[in-house]
Amino acid sequence: MAYELNQEECLELQTELDEFLRLSDSSSALLCDKGGAVLVDSGSDEENDLMAALTAGSFAATRELARTVGEEDFEAVYHQGEKRNLYIAGMCEEVILLAVFEQENSQVGLVRMMARKLRREINQTLDSMANKKEVVAEDPTVSFVLKK
Amino acid sequence: MAVVNYAKKEIQFKIVYYGPGLCGKTTNLQIVHEKMPGDSKGKMSSLATSQDRTLFFDFLPLKSDAIEGYTTKFQMYTVPGQVKYNSTRKLVLRNCDGVVFVADSQIKKMPENIESLQNLDENLKEQGSSVDEMPLVFQYNKRDMKNVAPVEYMDFLINNGPIRVPVVNGVACDGEGVFDTLNAISKLVLHDFIQKKNQG
Ligand SMILES: Nc1nc2c(ncn2[C@@H]2O[C@H](COP(=O)(O)OP(=O)(O)OP(=O)(O)O)[C@@H](O)[C@H]2O)c(=O)[nH]1
Ligand SMILES: [Mg+2]
Numbered sequence: 001m002a003y004e005l006n007q008e009e010c011l012e013l014q015t016e017l018d019e020f021l022r023l024s025d026s027s028s029a030l031l032c033d034k035g036g037a038v039l040v041d042s043g044s045d046e047e048n049d050l051m052a053a054l055t056a057g058s059f060a061a062t063r064e065l066a067r068t069v070g071e072e073d074f075e076a077v078y079h080q081g082e083k084r085n086l087y088i089a090g091m092c093e094e095v096i097l098l099a100v101f102e103q104e105n106s107q108v109g110l111v112r113m114m115a116r117k118l119r120r121e122i123n124q125t126l127d128s129m130a131n132k133k134e135v136v137a138e139d140p141t142v143s144f145v146l147k148k
Numbered sequence: 149m150a151v152v153n154y155a156k157k158e159i160q161f162k163i164v165y166y167g168p169g170l171c172g173k174t175t176n177l178q179i180v181h182e183k184m185p186g187d188s189k190g191k192m193s194s195l196a197t198s199q200d201r202t203l204f205f206d207f208l209p210l211k212s213d214a215i216e217g218y219t220t221k222f223q224m225y226t227v228p229g230q231v232k233y234n235s236t237r238k239l240v241l242r243n244c245d246g247v248v249f250v251a252d253s254q255i256k257k258m259p260e261n262i263e264s265l266q267n268l269d270e271n272l273k274e275q276g277s278s279v280d281e282m283p284l285v286f287q288y289n290k291r292d293m294k295n296v297a298p299v300e301y302m303d304f305l306i307n308n309g310p311i312r313v314p315v316v317n318g319v320a321c322d323g324e325g326v327f328d329t330l331n332a333i334s335k336l337v338l339h340d341f342i343q344k345k346n347q348g
Contacts, residue, residue, distance in 0.1 A: 035242045035244065036162070
């Protein structure tokens with residue numbers, strides 16, 4: 001599965017993720033694919049590549065665990081820390097959300113609700129991205145040239 | 149497969165180090181992390197057992213300017229080599245763009261090399277690829293050990309497909325061959341990507 005985000009899709013995902021961040025009172029959030037690659041992020045972005053890699057791993061591992069005990073309909077992982085909490089949720093077959101929120105600023109119920117809202121909002125964009133053939137961007141001037 | 153973000157002008161590739169247990173996959177990434185200039189590498193992270201065996205994966209993000217006008221990111225992973233961890237190997241292989249197969253050159257490890265390469269092929273086939281289609285580099289590691297197999301013999305055993313896979317001889321713990329391997333795989337991955345693009 002290759003992901004190509006054009007300007008429009010990127011803007012769409014970015015806008016919705018920013019909105020999610022605001023509504024859920026999270027401190028940072030990102031969308032990544034199940035291979036662990038960041039699609040877009042919002043809030044602080046240090047170590048984002050690592051966070052995406054671990055998010056994909058954690059989601060996959062927990063889902064396997066859930067399947068092993070006979071739970072097919074697995075939606076999210078929630079980690080409660082002392083100050084900061086993590087919420088990881090599937091957005092579609094290929095895309096995962098990671099939200100980081102402070103204990104004192106937000107609650108998991110709110111984050112979960114806003115994650116569901118986000119999933120509805122970006123559903124179409126993700127669908128069209130997933131079904132896009134692997135072709136060059138709409139802009140025919142886009143080309144990839146290797147540096148010497 | 150690569151993630152291209154036209155808005156951020158960024159391309160991400162995923163490269164996975166594969167091979168039998170203790171062949172030196174983690175060592176390769178550690179050396180890259182140690183020797184790479186500061187601004188082109190991120191933090192290395194290892195999910196390992198208390199005995200330093202990889203349990204889930206090692207991860208090291210690298211950055212380059214290989215493609216004009218874009219930030220090119222190489223996300224480097226290793227898999228756990230131990231046979232019992234096949235389900236985690238599959239997870240780590242997901243969406244990968246290139247594989248370094250690290251083989252252990254010791255004669256007695258040949259069966260493990262063969263088995264691991266077969267396992268790689270099976271796992272790639274499950275995600276619609278195969279060792280023949282995936283950009284692939286072999287590193288024949290641990291050339292410093294006693295009782296190593298001749299390179300020709302290793303070729304005969306594991307490098308016998310329709311197209312010869314590029315081979316780098318290595319002593320990963322001394323850094324030997326580590327960057328040659330990295331250069332070889334990143335070049336293959338970039339060329340594969342550009343070729344597919346130009347075909348539309
Ligand atoms: N003599 C010698 N030892 C090596 C070489 N490369 C790695 N080693 C050593 O081999 C041992 C295992 O190396 P790792 O890099 O942890 O092996 P791995 O492939 O990651 O193993 P798993 O995580 O279990 O799959 C370590 O003690 C390394 O120092 C080499 O070229 N020569
Ligand atoms: Mg290892």
